[in-house]
């Protein structure tokens with residue numbers, strides 16, 4: 001039987017055909033709705049339901065108990081049957097079709113009404129769409145550090161040594177969970193490390209004092225400092241040794257600021273904004289250099305640089321090849337996706353600072369934006385009338401969430417997926433020591449092969465460490 005109806009709350013769509021099949025062999029508990037991920041009768045090929053999480057989300061919001069699972073083969077039993085299956089179909093690229101479906105036990109009228117409505121409302125927004133997917137938010141420096149942590153944890157597993165990583169950390173959620181399982185302990189100070197411990201230095205680096213203390217105590221140190229941060233640290237030290245006063249344009253509380261400033265003690269000032277240039281006090285106006293703290297969009301420094309140069313015309317800047325462009329590229333990517341989309345979904349914990357920042361950036365670019373913590377939160381009303389959907393992962397997004405959302409959208413009709421990523425050709429991300437992570441004990445150096453190129457397959461963009 002086919003029922004036609006116009007779902008409430010969905011505008012501008014025609015009535016939607018939803019088939020009702022009385023099925024034998026489909027076991028559904030009373031009070032429960034089965035949302036099949038795949039189903040089929042005894043005679044025909046099984047049909048996949050990529051949009052199943054979307055239907056399940058609708059049902060959960062309506063208070064139904066939902067089972068998301070492959071459905072066993074059933075027999076179409078006419079008016080009788082164990083269950084009632086509601087389904088609508090969408091054409092699939094290359095032929096065939098996918099289905100939007102839900103099944104309820106026979107005689108459960110309330111569940112049946114809710115299941116029918118859920119199938120109908122998603123079928124009503126089925127359409128051909130384009131997804132503009134931003135590249136991953138994690139930069140190479142953060143991914144490289146994560147890989148070094150993993151290797152260190154694996155190497156020292158069962159050795160009796162505790163592996164500690166100095167925070168604060170900025171890691172993909174799944175990496176943080178993996179390290180936790182491997183027994184890696186996050187600490188905020190070397191005081192928490194004991195004799196014999198392995199200590200991991202993070203991507204944003206550590207101060208000279210911490211480095212010296214670790215060496216003095218004979219701790220096993222594995223240095224995952226991002227090469228661009230290491231370059232900035234060394235640059236600050238070099239300038240200070242030449243008698244230059246270093247203006248570090250950045251944020252005082254950013255994780256990378258103190259490690260860089262520690263290389264130029266007494267000769268460095270952190271300037272956060274143009275106002276900071278007016279209170280700057282240097283003894284020799286001819287010997288002043290400025291550098292940008294890695295981890296900030298390079299464009300954000302232009303106002304400060306102008307103000308500094310107008311006050312100190314002799315001020316010299318670092319060469320552009322030494323800058324980190326990952327934050328600028330990410331910002332440009334967010335803007336590119338936002339301006340090309342009818343709706344932008346920002347994936348991850350909506351309360352996380354990164355998600356909030358990306359939401360604000362996309363809104364500033366004029367986009368309609370929705371933060372999304374899971375695929376189940378997507379609603380038909382959100383995508384009604386939308387033809388191009390931007391998908392941007394925040395750093396709090398679980399691995400695979402973007403793929404889940406894209407797969408579910410693919411169950412609502414033809415879907416083209418385009419990846420947008422703005423990328424400034426980076427300087428070679430090499431360690432100062434032959435591209436190797438450094439593994440030090442008592443002055444010894446053990447080479448770690450560089451883990452710079454560790455972006456997952458298909459992910460083209462940088463993710464941000466908290467530098």
Ligand code: SF4
Pocket residue numbers: 139140141142203204226227228229294295324325326327463464465466467
């Ligand atoms: S933001 Fe830049 S400097 Fe900071 S860890 Fe990432 S690549 Fe390195």
